[in-house]
Amino acid sequence: MRAVELHTPGDPPAVVDRAEPVPSADQVLVRVAAAPIVPLDLLCASGTSYFGTPRTPYVPGVQGVGTVDGRVVWFPTTAGMAPGDGSMAELVAVAEHDLVTLPDGAAPAEVAALGLSAIAAHMALTWRGELARGETVIVLGAGGVVGQAAIQLARLYGAGRVVGAARSHAGQQRALAAGADAVVALDTDSPGDVTELADRIGGAADGPADLVLDPLFGVPAAAAAKCLRPGGRMVNLGSSADEHCPLDSSTIRSRSLRVLGYTNNELTRDQKAEAMRAVAQHAADGDLTVAHELVPLEDAPAAWQRQAEGRTTGRLVLSLG
């Protein structure tokens, strides 16, 4: 079978011929239709993540959509986080209990593009962020997949005002297309612009906000925290802007803020499956979509490089159908 294979941590993968996987007793063979290239794939393959250096060679891909006996399923994998292969191949062996059957009408590429990023947006808004109807939500990194999904899901779950904040003009346009009431530009080049950025975000929020969804950290998170009401919540789920953040004690303390971390890795299998079913149903209903681009498997190395350099206009999805 054809497969993407990573040989050296930190280098792009190659497309190779590989033996078909042999499923163990609790596994089934999934014929892959679509596999996204996501930040977590690159983080795992870098060899510098908190998962450690992956055993090579391996097939990357922490998730995918495919078919088993005519059933269309979404599946997660632990590729790059634990020994074993992932979704970027024509066939992958997956434990039967990890398969999530998709509802009728859910397009494989669409669901693959949403994937774990939309699961994170859903769970960070509802489970960790405890979004209540009518609340004002600030979504940072609003042009990314987490951000686009969070804006649409916040709307679906009854948020009042939803403000998106994105770095690039294209990202701001994606946030508007996702349904943000207002969008602000993020300038993160100067460490001194927290106050100015807070004024900008606060102005767009048009009053104290209740919840910040933060896949960026860094200056944007510090600025957004200043826009929260007393007792407001900020959920951090990534560090796309910076691993560190100039969040000051007086902001957290004076407003009794709740600063919360979130990772999909803490979800039980049932929680993850339930979240994916909700995401896929919204997609099937036409209420949830994110910008994405289909790429043939043979072009995976170039697509991987584009993701590494931030030269994408949406989620890159390897198409194997």
Ligand SMILES: NC(=O)c1ccc[n+]([C@@H]2O[C@H](COP(=O)([O-])OP(=O)(O)OC[C@H]3O[C@@H](n4cnc5c(N)ncnc54)[C@H](OP(=O)(O)O)[C@@H]3O)[C@@H](O)[C@H]2O)c1
């Ligand atoms: N905790 C979890 O379980 C979980 C799950 C999924 C994802 N994540 C994390 O969440 C983050 C976003 O994921 P994603 O799927 O949305 O990725 P994505 O679609 O690739 O989007 C990344 C976004 O980050 C923005 N960005 C990158 N560098 C930035 C900077 N220096 N300043 C401001 N914005 C910057 C980009 O903005 P532009 O569009 O303007 O370039 C882009 O919109 C990643 O760190 C990912 O690892 C966490």
